[in-house]
Each structure stands twice: as C-alpha cells, then as structure tokens.
Amino acid sequence: MSKFLLHINGQDHSVQAPDEESLLSVLRNRLALTGTKYGCGEGQCGACTVLMDGAATRSCQIPAAAAAGAKITTIEGLERQGRLTPVQDAFLEEGAYQCGYCTSGMIMSASALLHDNHSPTDEQIVTAMNGNVCRCGTYPRILAAIKRAASLSAGGTR
Amino acid sequence: MTTRETASLQISVDRRGFLKLLGGGLLVCLSPSSALAQESGRGFRGHELPNDVSAWIHIGADGRVKVFTGKVEVGQNIRTSLAQAVAEELRVPFESITMVMGDTDLVPWDMGTFGSRTTPTMSPQLRNMAVAARELLVEAAAKRWNIDPSKLTASAGKITTPDGQKFITYGNLTRGEDLVKSAPGDPPLTPATEWKIAGTPVPKANGHDFVTGKHQFPSDIVRPGMAFGAVLRPEGYNAKLDSIETTAAEKLPGVKVIRDGDFTGVVAEDAFTAHQAVEAIKAKWTMPSQPSNQGLFDYLKANPDGESKPDHQSGSVADAYSSGDVKLESRYTTEYIAHTPLEPRAAVAEWNDGKLTVWTGTQRPFGVHEELMQTFKLSPKQVRVIQPDMGSGYGGKHTGEAAIEAARLARAAGKPVKVVWTREEEFTCAYFRPAGLVEIKSAARKDGTLVSWEFHNYNSGPAGIETPYETPNQLIQFHPSKSPLRQGSYRGLAATFNHFARESQIDEMAHALHMDPVAFRLKNISNPRLRAVVRAAAEKFEWDSAKSSPERGFGLSCGTDKGGFVATCAEIAVNPSTKNVKVQRAVQAWECGAIVNPDGLRNQVQGALVQGIGGALFERILFSNGRIENPHLSKYRVPRFSDTPQIDIILLDRKDLPSAGAGETGIVGIAPAIGNAIFAATGTRLRHMPLTPEDNVVKS
Structure with missing residues (x-):
C-alpha cells in the first residue's frame, strides 16, 4: 500500500492504493473517472488508453504508483470550457462509433498520433491505431474521423 | 382486426403515480387490440403484455416528449431511429424527444432486443401511438377553436389554423388539461415517401456524451x-x-x-x-472427461438432443439427386466463437x-x-x-x-x-455462438437449373437455413445436438454458417457447370429483392471484369434473413510465398425496405461485415476437456484496423416496403464471399470456418 499524488487533467489527486494496482483501476474505481474503459486487462484492446506526458499509454498495464509525477490526461480532460478537441469533433461528425465503448480509447490514441504526426497517411493511422479494438467494426469511420481531425487541426480551427 | 377501435383503459396505481411524477400532460396508451401489441406479447413462456398499456408516449407541458420502450440501445442506433419514427408521426422536432429505454419500472414489458425485431415491430407500435396522440391534440385544438379538425395542420410541435393566423403548441394544449386517454389501435401511418425526419441521416443521439466520456455504461x-x-x-x-x-x-x-x-x-x-x-x-x-475441438463435429453428429423434423421438404431429393447431371456432396464445419463485447x-x-x-x-x-x-x-x-x-x-x-x-x-x-466480469470471465462463463456441421447434397441439370437440394445442419441452428434458390426437390433439416460448451444467441446466429455452407456449395456448383457464379445465381433466384442486391453489388464491384489469378481472387455471395437482403463481393490477395490471405476490398449491397436512418443503416451494415471477417478468417474458441484454452484477447484474435478492407456499402431504399431490422443479416455475406474468392484464386475450397486461422490457405 502506497500513498501518492496523481496529476490528472490538471488536478492533483491524493491516492492510497496497493503498489500493484493498475492506473486504470485507480482511475475507475477510486477516482470515479469512468470515461477510461476496461476491455481486456492485458493491453490488447486499447479501451483503457490515456495520455501520460503526451504518450498514449495502456492504463491497465501500468501500476498507478508508477504514474505519480506524470501529467495524465483522460478522456474527461479533453473538453475545455465547453470546446471539444478536433479529434472529438471529427468523431461526432463522422459518426465514428456504434456502442461507443471503445470511443474513449480511440480518441486518446488518435490524439497522441496527431500530436506526433500532423498529417498521417492511412498506413500510419492503421499502424498507430492497430492496438485499439472496435468490436462493432467501425474502423473505416474512425480512420475517416482521424483524417478529418488532421485537416481540422491543419485548417487552424483550433 | 377492428381498426379505429378504442379499448377501455385501466391504469394501475403505479402508473398513475408515475404520471403524477411526470407532471400533467398528454399520455397516450396504445389500445391492447393492436395486432402488433399482441404479436409482441405472445409466445414467450406464456407471458402476455400487461392489459393496461402496451406502450407509452408522454407530452409534457414544456413540449418535451418522452417515449417509453423496453427495447435497449446496444450500439444498433435504435435510440435515434425510434425517436425519428415518433418525431415523424407526432410532427415534432427530433430534438424534443427523449427515449426512456430498458427500465423495468418505467417501460412496458418487452421480450427483449434481439432477432432484428425493433424496427419491424416496436417502431410501428410507437408510430401508431404517435399518430393517435397527434389526432387527439388536433381534436383538442379543434374543440378549443370550434373548427373542423380536418382543417388544422400539425407541424413542428404545434397546431395551426388554415389561414396560419392562430397556432398553439402541444405543450400549451396539454397544460392543465391532464389528458389521459386510450388511443385507436391501428391509425394510418405516414408513407415513407412523405417522411421528413424518418429517412434522414440524423446523428446518434447523445453522441457528445460518448466523445467526452460522460456517458455512463x-x-x-x-x-x-x-x-x-x-x-x-x-x-x-x-x-x-x-x-x-x-x-x-x-x-x-x-x-x-x-x-x-x-x-x-x-x-x-x-x-x-x-x-x-x-x-x-x-x-x-x-x-469429468469431456470433448475437445478434436473430434468435435463427429461428436455433434453422434449426439442428437431430441428428435427433429425437416424444416422444409418438397419433392424427392433422392430421385432428383440421382438423376442430376452435375452432383456435389460436401461437408462444412464451424467452430464455436465468442461475442467478445468490448464491455464485459x-x-x-x-x-x-x-x-x-x-x-x-x-x-x-x-x-x-x-x-x-x-x-x-x-x-x-x-x-x-x-x-x-x-x-x-x-x-x-x-x-x-x-x-x-x-x-x-x-x-x-x-x-x-x-x-x-474480467475478459477471462467473459470467455469462460458466458456462452458462445454454436459450433456446427452442415452436410449438403446438391444436383443441377447441364443448363444450370438446380434440381435437388439436401441440407442438414447439426447443432449450429435453423436461422437462415432455407434456400432462396428455386429448387423443386428439397430436404432441409436442423438437427439439435448436445453441446459440450454453453452456447446461445449471436448476431445472425446460424444464418452466418448456413449462408457460408450454402453459398460455398452454390459457388462450387457454378464452377462445376462452367457457369459464371453471378449468372448461375440469377438463373435460380426468382425473388426480385434478392436479384436486385446481387445485381447492385456485382455492378459496383465490376464483377464482369474481375478475373481471378493465383494471387488475386474475386468471390460473391448473397442471401436473405429477417427481412434483409444482402449480396457481398470480396477481393482477396494471396501472398505467393506465404499463402497468406488478405481481404483487399469488399462491396456489400443491402436492402431492408424503407430506410429509417441511412447513416445508421450504413454504419450497421458495414460494421456487421467487419465483424464477420473475424468469424470468417480467424476467430475460434479452443477448448480441451472442459477448459477454454484461449480466454484472452492475446489468444483470441478479433478484427482490427489492419484486417479491414476498403469497403463500399450500397443501400437500396424501398420506400414502398415496410422497414425491416438491419442489425444482424449484414454479417452473413462476407465469409462465403471470401471463401469463394480464395477458391477462385487458388483452386482450394475451404469448408471450415474460420477459413485461415493460421493466416494462410492450408492446402487440403
């Protein structure tokens, strides 16, 4: 059991949790940040993706204690003063979901990708996103949404 | 059925309390005499719909509309499409509707959300109530203004006089009047050709909550x-x-x-x-000692679960088969597969x-x-x-x-x-799509006319088992088996495997007859709706110029189930050294009557195809002696971005036909289309689903 501070979406959270407890479990079960989803528990589906210092990270694969000191962003932290990010806007505009359970992880992975690469090719998107599963099979729409987000960002709308 | 009949209504104490909770306003209850209400209330362990109501619409004094249904939203987009249907008939803006779904204290009893039944049964039921509500509101306004109700127009949540001088909103009309009325059972519905809200690509309701993580699953x-x-x-x-x-x-x-x-x-x-x-x-x-994948299909055939009768029988398959010019006898198999919903x-x-x-x-x-x-x-x-x-x-x-x-x-x-539940619990404690075995004997004359079709399905199920090909002599039968693993419902259920077996066999017949697979199908299909999707898919795919080679194969399949008609074309590439198969392109034509939401429909039909790639190519449950051996996503492969081909979806909108459901049947076409494409490229006929669990075409 350890006590530590997590810096999430611009706020500090004091957490007490066993050393081995995952960041995902702490987010969901101790801090009620349920936008980040559990899908497989082994880093295979991407539903639990968050940003740690800007990098897409599977929160089920990292102990929460190891995330102390990092700048963590979850899906709840993207919207600022009622304004969505280009990636969120693009997912809405393309209708890039069905049940929506994978959407948080998809948006976080796509945000990291577009941060590193402003105009990825289809092939680069597929490579970067291949660890995220949409069981409803909306991949073509997610691909279109990521390209739309790239052009939204390039157009200087944000 | 007497239309326009108004049945007396009894509202239980609970429902009255509930109405108070909602505040005053108009509450519409469909007459229990409605044919639809009775259909959906029967046949489930004797469960009848409650007599007081079968469905509800409530219009508040603020003009907000609440619609109550026992159907649930699971990604198939009915929260949006049902609201569109109600908005259309009630003549209110889409945004004024809130769907209250799947809360047993608030909504009328419902059997469940499965079998693609929401669009063909719940939607007309709610539309009936919406029309009834609109008529009551018009009558109330007519009474208030002392004017002939047929002269009034209901639109955008308000009722207007013929000269356009006076109007009253639904909210103002219901305020203080505490209207609680039963409604006529089967009022006339707005034809699809006149739809303004239904039939349009309204975005998913509450989409904002899904992109911000606010929605609570x-x-x-x-x-x-x-x-x-x-x-x-x-x-x-x-x-x-x-x-x-x-x-x-x-x-x-x-x-x-x-x-x-x-x-x-x-x-x-x-x-x-x-x-x-x-x-x-x-x-x-x-x-205890139990079966494993090894020997599973012999086990299923040898262990019937009760007696079964033919699902369809006509003529004599024995005589017709022996007298046929081209005959084929084949055996197809499919493994158990898991739903793997991303939320356990x-x-x-x-x-x-x-x-x-x-x-x-x-x-x-x-x-x-x-x-x-x-x-x-x-x-x-x-x-x-x-x-x-x-x-x-x-x-x-x-x-x-x-x-x-x-x-x-x-x-x-x-x-x-x-x-x-953990992912492992999802794999080990839930249930699977049934494994199964299909045995087919088919015969045709030299000119390509099918004459005999004998089809036996062991364990996988009877959905989609009947053939759409005109064949005078048929014996089609589902044989239930004792399943070693827990099995149950699945999107499309057996329709996927039955289509895989049938469409592979039909393809093989076409090749044996030296006929083009599309021409052979069209020769033996009379249903105009099925013919239309086959033609639409083949045209978009440019089937006529698609010539297969050892490294590139083109395949087609078609079928119908639950009121949906589908034709699928697939193009595959075969790596010459590894023999790995990659699906490059797919075209799927779809028709299910009048389209309620073209964007949602396209999403469903495309998603079903993508999901179908998993069962077609690599999904399978491995088990041994009562233990599931691959209960993790690292060992159970599901389709990913890299497995997804370029996809074209063609929607045929038949505004003259009632809308059928579209959540399931879009999954049935891709497996046989891929299998047929692999045959066209390699000459190897794969009869087992998944087709390429190790990625490559294993030479038989």
Missing part, C-alpha cells in the same frame, strides 16, 4: 457507499467442488467471503482487493427496504427482472432492472448472471455492490 455506474464484488469460478465446464479454503481471503482488509450453495463470492471496499481475495481462495475441483458483463445491485434495483448490461431487462424475482423469491414490484446504453452485446447478453451475482453479494454485504 453499466460498468460505470457508481452508487453511494458502493463496494466491489468478485466471484470464484469453477476450473472448467462441469467442474465439481471438492474442497474450499477461504481463510487467507478473509484475512485481507475489509474482505467478506459469501458462500451460498455452489456460489462463492467476495465483497471488498475496492475492486483490486476483491479480485485479490478471490485469487487467495484455495479451491479443489474434479473435472457488469452489474451494480442495491437493496432498499426489500426492493432490489440492478443496473446491468443486458438485451433482456425483463428477462433479467424475472431471473432476479425467481432467484430471490421477490414479487415483480420488488425488482427494478435498469439498462444504461451498454458496450454492445451481439446476442451475447441475454442472461442475467452478473445481475444475480451483484444482488447476492449486495444482500449479504448490506450495501450496493458492483460486479464487472
């Missing part, structure tokens, strides 16, 4: 004072508990171990500790003064309601099941295991308890 529900539960699972199928030692688990901080007959579970203050506690329980099990089963249960409330992900809230009543010996009013829009189901969430587990733990712990 069942596994996201948090209740005050809530604890977390986990359950001890048996070592495998048919395992018997020999001994159990719980001391170590009970020593963990705040852990309570709960035993109740065969059930052993734990409650802890946090989820991590709950799972640690279950792992700390030492249990010894005895497992989950429930939060809470007991208050003897009343049990459970939030859970299920396609059958009232089925779970009944399971909870029986398990805990409660009356209907002592149980409430609430289904927040969930992380999909695909037929995999019909049952209430997680709800019962959470309720049992919550009762023992004396506080609300959440249970979320």
Whole structure:
C-alpha cells in the first residue's frame, strides 16, 4: 500500500492504493473517472488508453504508483470550457462509433498520433491505431474521423 | 382486426403515480387490440403484455416528449431511429424527444432486443401511438377553436389554423388539461415517401456524451457507499467442488467471503482487493472427461438432443439427386466463437427496504427482472432492472448472471455492490455462438437449373437455413445436438454458417457447370429483392471484369434473413510465398425496405461485415476437456484496423416496403464471399470456418 499524488487533467489527486494496482483501476474505481474503459486487462484492446506526458499509454498495464509525477490526461480532460478537441469533433461528425465503448480509447490514441504526426497517411493511422479494438467494426469511420481531425487541426480551427 | 377501435383503459396505481411524477400532460396508451401489441406479447413462456398499456408516449407541458420502450440501445442506433419514427408521426422536432429505454419500472414489458425485431415491430407500435396522440391534440385544438379538425395542420410541435393566423403548441394544449386517454389501435401511418425526419441521416443521439466520456455504461455506474464484488469460478465446464479454503481471503482488509450453495463470492471496499481475495481462495475441483475441438463435429453428429423434423421438404431429393447431371456432396464445419463485447458483463445491485434495483448490461431487462424475482423469491414490484446504453452485446447478453451475482453479494454485504466480469470471465462463463456441421447434397441439370437440394445442419441452428434458390426437390433439416460448451444467441446466429455452407456449395456448383457464379445465381433466384442486391453489388464491384489469378481472387455471395437482403463481393490477395490471405476490398449491397436512418443503416451494415471477417478468417474458441484454452484477447484474435478492407456499402431504399431490422443479416455475406474468392484464386475450397486461422490457405 502506497500513498501518492496523481496529476490528472490538471488536478492533483491524493491516492492510497496497493503498489500493484493498475492506473486504470485507480482511475475507475477510486477516482470515479469512468470515461477510461476496461476491455481486456492485458493491453490488447486499447479501451483503457490515456495520455501520460503526451504518450498514449495502456492504463491497465501500468501500476498507478508508477504514474505519480506524470501529467495524465483522460478522456474527461479533453473538453475545455465547453470546446471539444478536433479529434472529438471529427468523431461526432463522422459518426465514428456504434456502442461507443471503445470511443474513449480511440480518441486518446488518435490524439497522441496527431500530436506526433500532423498529417498521417492511412498506413500510419492503421499502424498507430492497430492496438485499439472496435468490436462493432467501425474502423473505416474512425480512420475517416482521424483524417478529418488532421485537416481540422491543419485548417487552424483550433 | 377492428381498426379505429378504442379499448377501455385501466391504469394501475403505479402508473398513475408515475404520471403524477411526470407532471400533467398528454399520455397516450396504445389500445391492447393492436395486432402488433399482441404479436409482441405472445409466445414467450406464456407471458402476455400487461392489459393496461402496451406502450407509452408522454407530452409534457414544456413540449418535451418522452417515449417509453423496453427495447435497449446496444450500439444498433435504435435510440435515434425510434425517436425519428415518433418525431415523424407526432410532427415534432427530433430534438424534443427523449427515449426512456430498458427500465423495468418505467417501460412496458418487452421480450427483449434481439432477432432484428425493433424496427419491424416496436417502431410501428410507437408510430401508431404517435399518430393517435397527434389526432387527439388536433381534436383538442379543434374543440378549443370550434373548427373542423380536418382543417388544422400539425407541424413542428404545434397546431395551426388554415389561414396560419392562430397556432398553439402541444405543450400549451396539454397544460392543465391532464389528458389521459386510450388511443385507436391501428391509425394510418405516414408513407415513407412523405417522411421528413424518418429517412434522414440524423446523428446518434447523445453522441457528445460518448466523445467526452460522460456517458455512463453499466460498468460505470457508481452508487453511494458502493463496494466491489468478485466471484470464484469453477476450473472448467462441469467442474465439481471438492474442497474450499477461504481463510487467507478473509484475512485481507475489509474482505467478506459469501458462500451460498455452489456460489462463492467476495465483497471488498475496492475492486483490486476483491479480485485479490478471490485469487487467495484455495479451491479443489474434479473435472469429468469431456470433448475437445478434436473430434468435435463427429461428436455433434453422434449426439442428437431430441428428435427433429425437416424444416422444409418438397419433392424427392433422392430421385432428383440421382438423376442430376452435375452432383456435389460436401461437408462444412464451424467452430464455436465468442461475442467478445468490448464491455464485459457488469452489474451494480442495491437493496432498499426489500426492493432490489440492478443496473446491468443486458438485451433482456425483463428477462433479467424475472431471473432476479425467481432467484430471490421477490414479487415483480420488488425488482427494478435498469439498462444504461451498454458496450454492445451481439446476442451475447441475454442472461442475467452478473445481475444475480451483484444482488447476492449486495444482500449479504448490506450495501450496493458492483460486479464487472474480467475478459477471462467473459470467455469462460458466458456462452458462445454454436459450433456446427452442415452436410449438403446438391444436383443441377447441364443448363444450370438446380434440381435437388439436401441440407442438414447439426447443432449450429435453423436461422437462415432455407434456400432462396428455386429448387423443386428439397430436404432441409436442423438437427439439435448436445453441446459440450454453453452456447446461445449471436448476431445472425446460424444464418452466418448456413449462408457460408450454402453459398460455398452454390459457388462450387457454378464452377462445376462452367457457369459464371453471378449468372448461375440469377438463373435460380426468382425473388426480385434478392436479384436486385446481387445485381447492385456485382455492378459496383465490376464483377464482369474481375478475373481471378493465383494471387488475386474475386468471390460473391448473397442471401436473405429477417427481412434483409444482402449480396457481398470480396477481393482477396494471396501472398505467393506465404499463402497468406488478405481481404483487399469488399462491396456489400443491402436492402431492408424503407430506410429509417441511412447513416445508421450504413454504419450497421458495414460494421456487421467487419465483424464477420473475424468469424470468417480467424476467430475460434479452443477448448480441451472442459477448459477454454484461449480466454484472452492475446489468444483470441478479433478484427482490427489492419484486417479491414476498403469497403463500399450500397443501400437500396424501398420506400414502398415496410422497414425491416438491419442489425444482424449484414454479417452473413462476407465469409462465403471470401471463401469463394480464395477458391477462385487458388483452386482450394475451404469448408471450415474460420477459413485461415493460421493466416494462410492450408492446402487440403
């Protein structure tokens, strides 16, 4: 059991949790940040993706204690003063979901990708996103949404 | 059926209380004489719809409309499409409607959300009520203004006089009048050619909540004072508990171990500790010897589960087969596959003064309601099941295991308890799409006329088993088997495997006859709707110029089930050295009557195709002696971005035909289309689903 501070979406959270407890479990079960989803528990589906210092990270694969000191962003932290990010806007505009359970992880992975690469090719998107599963099979729409987000960002709308 | 008939209405005390809760306004109840109401109320273990109402619409004084249905949103987009249908008939803006779904305290009884039934049954039921409500409102306005109701126009939530000088909103009209009326049963509906809100690509309701993480799925529900539960699972199928030692688990901080007959579970203050506690329980099990993948299909054929009769029989297949010019006899097989909904089963249960409330992900809230009543010996009013829009189901969430587990733990712990299944529990404790065996004997004349079709399905199921090809002599039969693994519903269920077997066989017949597979199909299909999708897909795919080579194959399939008509073309590439298969391109033409929401429909038809790639190429449950050997996403491969081909979806909109459901049948075409494309490229006929579990075409 350890006590530590997590810096999430611009706020500090004091957490007490066993050393081995995952960041995902702490987010969901101790801090009620349920936008980040559990899908497989082994880093295979991407539903639990968050940003740690800007990098897409599977929160089920990292102990929460190891995330102390990092700048963590979850899906709840993207919207600022009622304004969505280009990636969120693009997912809405393309209708890039069905049940929506994978959407948080998809948006976080796509945000990291577009941060590193402003105009990825289809092939680069597929490579970067291949660890995220949409069981409803909306991949073509997610691909279109990521390209739309790239052009939204390039157009200087944000 | 007497139309325009108004039945007397009895509102129970509960419903009256509920109405008070909503405030005044217009409440519409469909007459129980409606044919649709009766259809959906019958045939399920004698369960009849309650006599008081079959469905509800409530219009508040603020003009907001609440629509109540027992159907649930699982990603198939009915929260949006049903609201469109109601908005259309009621003549209100789409945005004014709130759908109240899957809450057993608030909505009328419903059998469940499966079988692509929402669009063909629930939608007309709600539309009927919306028309009735509109007519009542018009009559009320006419009375108020002392004017002929037929002269008034209802539009955008208000009623206007012929000269356009006077109008009154629905909200103002219902305010203070406390209208509670029964409504005519089968009023005339707006034809699809005149739709203004239905038939348009309205975006998914509450989309904003999904891109911001605000939407609460069942596994996201948090209740005050809530604890977390986990359950001890048996070592495998048919395992018997020999001994159990719980001391170590009970020593963990705040852990309570709960035993109740065969059930052993734990409650802890946090989820991590709950799972640690279950792992700390030492249990010894005895497992009987059981079947494995090896020899499964012989086992299924040799172990019938009761007698069966032909699903279809005409002429004499024995005579016709022996006299045919071209004859083929083949055997097809499919493995068990898992739904793998990305959100596993989950429930939060809470007991208050003897009343049990459970939030859970299920396609059958009232089925779970009944399971909870029986398990805990409660009356209907002592149980409430609430289904927040969930992380999909695909037929995999019909049952209430997680709800019962959470309720049992919550009762023992004396506080609300959440249970979320792990991915491994999803694989080992839920149920699968049935494995199966199909044996076909078919014969045709030299000119390509099919004369005999004998089709036996063992265990996989009867959905989509009948052939759409005109064949004078047929014997088609489903033979239920004793399944070694727990099996159940699945998107399209057996229609996928039955189409795979049939469409592979039809393709092989075409090749044996030296006929083009499209020409052979069109020669033997008379149904104009099926012909239309075949032609549409072939045209878009440029089938006529698609010539297969050893490294590139083109295949086609078609079929119909549950009112949907589908034709699928696939282009595959075969790596010359590894023989790996990659699906490069797919075209799918779809028709299911008048389209309610073209964007949602396109999404469903495309998603079904993508999901179908998994079962077609690589999904399979590996099991041995009662144990699932690949209960993880690292060992059970599902389709990913890199598996997704370029896809064109063609929607045929038949505004002259009633709308059918579209959540399922879009999955049936891709497996045989790929199999036929592999044959066209390599000359190898693959008769087993998944086709290429090791990625490559294994030479038979």
